[in-house]
Amino acid sequence: MHDFEYEAPTTVADAVQLLANHNGSARILAGGTDLIDQIRLGRFAPEVVVDVKKIADLQALEISADGLKLGAATPCYRIYGDEAVCRDYSALADATKIIGGAQIQSRASVGGNLCNSGPAADSTPALIALSARAVIAGPGGTREVPVEEFCTGPGKNVLQPGELLTALVMPARPAHSGSHYLRFIPRNEMDIAVVGAGASVVLDAAGETFVSARIALGAVAATPLYAKEASELLAGKPVGDEAIEAAMAASRKIAVPIDDMRGTVEFRKHVTGVLTRRALEKAIARARENAGS
Amino acid sequence: MAKKRVVTTTINGEQTEFLCQPRQTLLEALRDVLNLTGTKEGCSNGNCGACTILMDGRPVDSCLVLAVESEGAELETIEGVAPAEGLDPIQTAFLENAALQCGICTPGFIMAAKALLESNPHPTEQEIRFYLAGNLCRCTGYDKIIRAVQDAAKSREEVTV
Numbered sequence: 001m002h003d004f005e006y007e008a009p010t011t012v013a014d015a016v017q018l019l020a021n022h023n024g025s026a027r028i029l030a031g032g033t034d035l036i037d038q039i040r041l042g043r044f045a046p047e048v049v050v051d052v053k054k055i056a057d058l059q060a061l062e063i064s065a066d067g068l069k070l071g072a073a074t075p076c077y078r079i080y081g082d083e084a085v086c087r088d089y090s091a092l093a094d095a096t097k098i099i100g101g102a103q104i105q106s107r108a109s110v111g112g113n114l115c116n117s118g119p120a121a122d123s124t125p126a127l128i129a130l131s132a133r134a135v136i137a138g139p140g141g142t143r144e145v146p147v148e149e150f151c152t153g154p155g156k157n158v159l160q161p162g163e164l165l166t167a168l169v170m171p172a173r174p175a176h177s178g179s180h181y182l183r184f185i186p187r188n189e190m191d192i193a194v195v196g197a198g199a200s201v202v203l204d205a206a207g208e209t210f211v212s213a214r215i216a217l218g219a220v221a222a223t224p225l226y227a228k229e230a231s232e233l234l235a236g237k238p239v240g241d242e243a244i245e246a247a248m249a250a251s252r253k254i255a256v257p258i259d260d261m262r263g264t265v266e267f268r269k270h271v272t273g274v275l276t277r278r279a280l281e282k283a284i285a286r287a288r289e290n291a292g293s
Numbered sequence: 294m295a296k297k298r299v300v301t302t303t304i305n306g307e308q309t310e311f312l313c314q315p316r317q318t319l320l321e322a323l324r325d326v327l328n329l330t331g332t333k334e335g336c337s338n339g340n341c342g343a344c345t346i347l348m349d350g351r352p353v354d355s356c357l358v359l360a361v362e363s364e365g366a367e368l369e370t371i372e373g374v375a376p377a378e379g380l381d382p383i384q385t386a387f388l389e390n391a392a393l394q395c396g397i398c399t400p401g402f403i404m405a406a407k408a409l410l411e412s413n414p415h416p417t418e419q420e421i422r423f424y425l426a427g428n429l430c431r432c433t434g435y436d437k438i439i440r441a442v443q444d445a446a447k448s449r450e451e452v453t454v
Contacts, residue, residue, distance in 0.1 A: 001316045001317075001318070002316065003294055003295055003314070003315075003316050004295060004315055004316055005295045005315055006295075006298070006315035006359065006361045008361075029359070029362075032357050032358060032359065032362070033339055033354075033357050036318065036356075036357050036358075036359065037338045037339060037357065039316075040337070040338070049315065049359070051359075051362060053362075077351065100339070100427060101342065101424075101425075101426045101427020101428070102352050102405060102408065102409070102424055102426075102427055103339070103342055103345055103352045103353050103354045103357075103405070103427045104339060104354070104357075104427060106348070106351035106352055106353050107353055107357065107358070188422075188423075188426070189423060189426040190340075190426045190427060
């Protein structure tokens, strides 16, 4: 493997300073499940690798009245191992449970998944459905970006040299809300999404009308997508086939997938509709179980 | 060339210090520096699980961990699985079920199975298959491995009762 120095700062300020000192030739290491392979393949040749796992804030998993604060380096197994996340932020638990196998889940983080910016990243549509914002620290201070605006192309994102993703913050979940993420793959596990879909819904107290909804899609464009029209058209509609079919059609409309060995354009567009339905149906079922506490 | 680092870890219960370069993976340090060659290299990109070890009780692909990251960690490798006399119930079950042919994947499967049974002592067949999805075997077709883990779960229960 390419030769590099290793640093493991314990504060965000020190990490930002290290990144600034190396002017774009540093790479950030969280779980390493993408980065170490990318360095081995020669895709990146950093002068220094900055391990951010020793920064306590980046390992956070805190649920409060404000919502969920997830440290950018918190590994998958801790996320789906948390009862409150499974109950209130189900889509995120669903996604982290199917990223790689047990070995990968011990190390891989949702922040790393987002920064790697793959179009088929499993946790990104879940974050978008849950209205997550990316908290970014840099030499000029801290800024926040909605997750649907974070990725700008395959492997590309809004992070500037010297910036570091520190956390993902999601608002508190209202009563009668539910969420789900699922993907289509040709085997049972350990595969890359052919299409992925995340949905979050808030229903009225009777569980019969959509108050609001958010639908997100993966692997059907150069970046994970927020399906704005499909999401917004559900608000105020009765829960049923008519509304769900309208959302399916609106999701299919924004899918601009590629043709490759995993699936054709036509197949991916079809699956986009099917997964939109399945994500919504499961999110609705969960919302009906969740009368609020 | 980056300077070598001193790393202090606990490996199979013994405090161990070793020297490595930042670019060396934990797999390379175990095999090439510490001569613990029971851990195998398969794909070296996190797909096959042949290099699985336990790091602070969790299964990891040691090819996707930098050796320097293991500073202060508790590591357990295949060399630490058998007790002073005899074999661990998982090892016995692999032998009795003929759950290996060429044997390259076996240390990784045993470490992953150990992690599974420690967190879930009574897994269903489906739970075993999902948990071991990160370990590939090109010889057995998996059924014998699954049966070995089921048997190991039963014999571990008999030992602890």
